[in-house]
Structures are given as structure tokens and as C-alpha cells.
Amino acid sequence: MAAIDKIYVTKKQFLILEKWYNLMVEEGLMLNTIPFNQYNLELDNWEEGERDKPVWNLDVKSDMWLLSNCPFDFVKRNIMFNYGFDGDENNG
Numbered sequence: 001m002a003a004i005d006k007i008y009v010t011k012k013q014f015l016i017l018e019k020w021y022n023l024m025v026e027e028g029l030m031l032n033t034i035p036f037n038q039y040n041l042e043l044d045n046w047e048e049g050e051r052d053k054p055v056w057n058l059d060v061k062s063d064m065w066l067l068s069n070c071p072f073d074f075v076k077r078n079i080m081f082n083y084g085f086d087g088d089e090n091n092g
Contacts, residue, residue, distance in 0.1 A: 006054035007066075008080060011046045013074050014055060020071070029063045029092040 007019060018037070024030040039054050046053065058066070067079045 005057070006023075006076040007056040007058070007075060007082075008052035009055050009074065010052055011043065011048055011050065014041065014043070016074065017055065029069075031062060031066065032037075034062045034065065039085075046091070 019038045021030065026066065034056075036055070038056055041053055041055065056062075056066075063079050063082070067076055
């Protein structure tokens, strides 16, 4: 199945996410189908405060794994938004 949309992060979020990702890989806990930094972002070219950049464009299985296992709300919010679960479905 095709990926729904990208997961965007700030430079600060990228650094936090990269550290978590590397730890998960070292511990053998990362799903093999989830690569990191699919867009080859280079921190030297990323100004602080610059608009969010995409770090992932994953398949549904990988998105759901991240939704269940990633501890960061900024990742979970991206995924929920991409699938249309932005929290407003009960208000209408």
C-alpha cells in the first residue's frame, strides 16, 4: 500500500528522533522496514527556526508501528493527522 504522507520535524525534533532511532537500532528494537532520514537531511544546511522538513514517508505498517512504539507526540500527531485522526472526529 502506498504511503499516505510524510512525517515532518523541526531541526530540534530531528536530533531527538535520531538519537532515539539509533538507540532502538542498537537494542534490536527497530522494525527493519523503517529507514531513518529518507530525504538525506543535512543538519549543516538546516537553519534553526526553518520550516519543518520531512524525515519519513512510510508505508501503513511502519506508520502504525511508530504510532504504537515511538514515544514522541510530534511523531504521533503527524501520523494521526495523515490518517485523518486529528482529534476533531468526535466534535462534529
